[in-house]
Every structure is written in structure tokens, then in C-alpha cells.
Amino acid sequence: MAAVARMQPEDTTYWLVREAFGWSVVLQILWRFPAVPPRADLETFAERLRHSVLNRRLIRARTPFARHRWVHADFAPELLVDQGEILVDEVESWSGTELYSSPLDPERGPAWRLRGTPIADGGFVLSLTALHLIADGRTMVTAAAAALTGTPTDPLAHSPVDSPPPSAAAEDAGYRRPVISWSADRLVDAVRDTALDAVDGVGQVAAAGLGIGRAAVAFTRHRGSDAPGDERPATPRAHVRSPLARNSWATVSVDAAHWESVAGQHGGTTNTLFIAILAGALRASGYSTALKVGVPVSRRGQDDDARGNATAGVSVLLTEDLPPGGDLGPLRRQCKEAFTRLSAGERAPHVHLLPLVSLLPTGLVVRAATAGSGMPDVVASNLGDFADELRCLGGISASAVAFRGIAQGVDPAEPYRFGDGVQSWAMRTGDVWTFSVAAFDEQHFPRPDDLRELLAAELDGWGVEHRMW
Numbered sequence: 296m297a298a299v300a301r302m303q304p305e306d307t308t309y310w311l312v313r314e315a316f317g318w319s320v321v322l323q324i325l326w327r328f329p330a331v332p333p334r335a336d337l338e339t340f341a342e343r344l345r346h347s348v349l350n351r352r353l354i355r356a357r358t359p360f361a362r363h364r365w366v367h368a369d370f371a372p373e374l375l376v377d378q379g380e381i382l383v384d385e386v387e388s389w390s391g392t393e394l395y396s397s398p399l400d401p402e403r404g405p406a407w408r409l410r411g412t413p414i415a416d417g418g419f420v421l422s423l424t425a426l427h428l429i430a431d432g433r434t435m436v437t438a439a440a441a442a443l444t445g446t447p448t449d450p451l452a453h454s455p456v457d458s459p460p461p462s463a464a465a466e467d468a469g470y471r472r473p474v475i476s477w478s479a480d481r482l483v484d485a486v487r488d489t490a491l492d493a494v495d496g497v498g499q500v501a502a503a504g505l506g507i508g509r510a511a512v513a514f515t516r517h518r519g520s521d522a523p524g525d526e527r528p529a530t531p532r533a534h535v536r537s538p539l540a541r542n543s544w545a546t547v548s549v550d551a552a553h554w555e556s557v558a559g560q561h562g563g564t565t566n567t568l569f570i571a572i573l574a575g576a577l578r579a580s581g582y583s584t585a586l587k588v589g590v591p592v593s594r595r596g597q598d599d600d601a602r603g604n605a606t607a608g609v610s611v612l613l614t615e616d617l618p619p620g621g622d623l624g625p626l627r628r629q630c631k632e633a634f635t636r637l638s639a640g641e642r643a644p645h646v647h648l649l650p651l652v653s654l655l656p657t658g659l660v661v662r663a664a665t666a667g668s669g670m671p672d673v674v675a676s677n678l679g680d681f682a683d684e685l686r687c688l689g690g691i692s693a694s695a696v697a698f699r700g701i702a703q704g705v706d707p708a709e710p711y712r713f714g715d716g717v718q719s720w721a722m723r724t725g726d727v728w729t730f731s732v733a734a735f736d737e738q739h740f741p742r743p744d745d746l747r748e749l750l751a752a753e754l755d756g757w758g759v760e761h762r763m764w
Contacts, residue, residue, distance in 0.1 A: 304649035305604035309428040320427040336689030343442035347369035360496035372405035377412035397595040502650040546764035564621025580739035589671030609633035619756025672716035683725030699731040
């Protein structure tokens with residue numbers, strides 16, 4: 296019998312936007328190779344991903360209030376390699392199209408896709424996309440690294456890695472799906488699952504009540520603490536500043552030792568330099584000087600953690616300008632204080648209400664979630680350090696590996712947007728530090744090259760030698 300796991304509170308946001316808006320929040324890893332990897336190694340990579348945490352599917356609960364269930368999927372997408380080639384300056388458009396249009400589905404599958412294309416200069420770009428509902432950033436990158444080194448695992452998997460793939464009929468979606476037939480065993484499983492769902496539903500009602508109590512305590516504690524409030528000036532809603540729901544991209548690679556050296560010279564860390572550069576570029580666009588910075592933090596405590604998403608977050612309010620080349624010490628202290636509060640168990644009141652979300656009508660939750668202006672102006676997500684093996688495929692080492700994410704299906708006619716200001720995802724692979732940045736505010740980044748130019752100026756101001764993708 297396959298192991299199962301319930302959808303967790305950390306998954307709730309991505310399920311809610313799918314149900315309410317029809318969005319799919321998709322993550323992407325990009326590799327830039329100087330040569331085309333052997334086809335056999337690409338196929339091995341794809342086959343190993345079939346045994347990773349990315350290869351899951353969601354089964355809806357059979358009873359009210361119960362959480363949906365995750366199981367390891369017994370089908371997987373086929374490797375896609377384009378027959379033609381693209382020009383070097385088309386890498387961004389090609390990878391952007393893949394990010395925005397990969398047909399991923401948490402219930403029907405597939406939940407991930409691996410696709411590559413040759414580049415006219417002899418190089419190769421490889422894209423791995425996956426649903427954020429399935430995995431957060433660090434989980435996704437860790438799964439990719441494990442697949443590259445031959446050690447993919449999933450706590451929900453019920454078959455060994457070296458077992459043959461199941462036989463199945465090919466379908467037009469490009470993935471393998473086994474033929475399913477009803478039997479007495481499946482009927483027993485259905486009855487058992489219904490009973491388990493009923494028990495979980497009761498537990499969720501109890502968890503919601505407990506969450507309300509914890510939220511009340513957290514609210515009272517927050518009012519009596521010296522934690523910074525949200526002092527940002529009022530600004531037009533995101534859909535007013537981004538009427539077309541388009542964003543621009545920039546990806547930067549830096550020698551990791553050089554990055555650390557620059558950060559240290561200014562009394563900071565790799566993370567605080569990262570935040571300072573993002574905030575500086577946003578302020579240089581004419582955006583507000585008071586910025587709320589969101590910093591995701593991994594809460595995964597053990598290797599056999601079955602959760603796809605295990606991320607919390609802290610917020611830091613920047614009210615004073617930090618010019619390029621300035622002192623990173625104050626920002627470093629602010630971040631440390633925020634991390635200390637998180638470690639002490641201090642969470643925003645609304646976090647404790649997440650178990651309640653699944654019990655309420657979707658429309659009511661959407662109205663409550665979109666009534667305020669709590670969206671960060673800057674999101675700085677550092678996925679961490681990864682071994683150089685993440686860059687290697689078929690004996691070829693990628694020049695760099697980048698990570699990013701977006702929501703598919705955002706309708707410009709609707710007053711809802713995914714993201715505000717700028718969001719960025721950073722990671723170190725071997726001796727290279729790379730971060731991708733998305734600018735969501737069309738009013739302050741009206742031209743596609745505005746983000747690249749402002750980031751380059753900010754990096755130059757800090758004395759960071761860099762390479763733009």
C-alpha cells in the first residue's frame with residue numbers, strides 16, 4: 296500500500312489561488328550548458344525525477360472539511376528536447392514561454408516537466424518546471440540535485456528506484472498513465488479512504504478552533520511588543536500599477552567568493568547584500584522609499600519530511616535609504632531580530648488561521664485576503680548552497696543554474712495580481728552565486744530593459760562584478 300500525506304497549511308496559498316483564480320504557481324530551474332548533454336543522460340535525469348518528490352498527485356478528500364491527500368504518482372512526463380535551435384539572445388524568451396505555458400496539473404498530472412533546446416552557439420538550455428503546490432523552492436532544487444546524482448527519494452513512494460516503469464498507454468498530454476480498473480481491493484480502499492477522510496475532517500475542525508485561539512494570543516502579543524508595524528504609505532492597488540499583468544526579468548551570476556567579500560566589506564552577509572541590492576533597484580525606479588521585505592525561511596527539520604512545502608517567512612521594514620556602498624550592519628541587525636522572533640515561535644496572527652481556510656467558502660477567503668495591503672514590496676528568497684553536482688549532467692558543467700517562479704493564468708481584466716514590486720530567488724551552486732529577479736510593477740518598470748539597467752547600476756554601486764544572462 297502506498298503511503299499518503301495530507302495537504303499542509305503551507306500548501307494552502309497555492310491551492311487557494313488555483314481554486315479561486317485559476318492560477319497555477321509554477322517554479323523553474325534553468326541550466327545553461329556550453330554544449331549539448333548526451334541524450335541518454337538527459338533521459339536518465341528524467342527517469343530519476345519520476346522517483347522524486349516532484350512526481351506526486353493530489354487526491355481530493357471524499358468528506359467535508361477533510362484535507363486533500365498526496366500520493367506518489369505512478370506516471371510521469373516524457374523528456375522533451377526541441378528539434379530546432381534558438382539564438383543566444385532568445386534564451387530568455389524560450390525559458391519564459393516554458394515557465395508561463397508548461398501544462399501542469401496536480402490532480403491529472405503531470406506536476407513537473409523537463410524540456411531542453413540547443414542554442415545556436417553550440418550550447419544548451421534545460422528547464423525543469425514544477426508546481427509550487429507540490430514543492431517549495433528548496434525541495435525542488437534538492438530533488439533535482441538528487442536526481443542528477445542518482446539518489447532520488449520520496450517518502451510517499453511505494454516502489455524502489457530501480458523498479459521498471461509501469462506499462463501504460465500513451466496519451467496526448469505527453470506522459471505515461473496506467474490503465475485503472477475497479478476491483479474489490481479498490482472498493483475496500485475507497486471505503487477506508489472515506490473513513491480516514493471523515494476522521495481528518497473532524498481533526499481539521501478542531502485545528503481551526505485551536506488556530507483561532509492562537510491567532511488571538513498572537514494578536515495580543517504583537518500589539519504589546521516592540522516589533523515594527525507596517526508604516527508604508529498608501530499606494531495604488533497592484534492591478535492599477537500593473538494593468539497588463541506583465542513582468543520583466545533579469546538574471547545575474549556572480550563569483551560566490553567575490554559576493555561574500557563585498558558583503559563582508561560593508562558589514563553584511565550574503566543575504567543582507569542580496570536584500571540591499573533588490574531594495575536599491577526598486578527604490579531607484581521611483582517606488583516608495585519605505586519598503587516591506589519578505590524573507591522566506593525553510594522550516595524543514597528532517598530528511599524524511601513528506602511535506603512538499605515547509606516554508607515560513609519573516610518581514611523587515613526598510614524606512615531609511617541604503618545607498619550603494621553603505622553600511623549593511625543595521626539591516627543585518629533587523630534581519631537577525633526577525634529571525635529570532637520566528638525561532639521563538641512568534642508568527643503573524645493570520646498564520647494560525649490557515650487551518651480555517653479550508654473550512655470557509657473560497658469567495659469569503661479571497662475577499663478577506665485581498666482586503667489589505669500586506670503584500671511585500673520585495674521578496675528575497677535565498678534557496679541556499681548546493682554542491683557543484685547540481686551543475687553537472689553527462690560530464691558537462693553548466694555555467695550557472697538559476698531559479699525562479701511565477702503564476703500562470705493571471706487575467707489582466709481581474710483586480711488580482713501575483714506579486715508586487717520585485718521578487719527574487721538566489722542560490723549558490725559550487726563557486727557561482729546566481730539570482731533571478733522579476734519586476735511586477737509596470738508603472739515603475741515600463742520598459743523590458745528597465746530592471747536590467749537598474750540592477751546593473753545597483754551592482755556597480757556596490758562594486759559587485761557580475762554577468763547578466
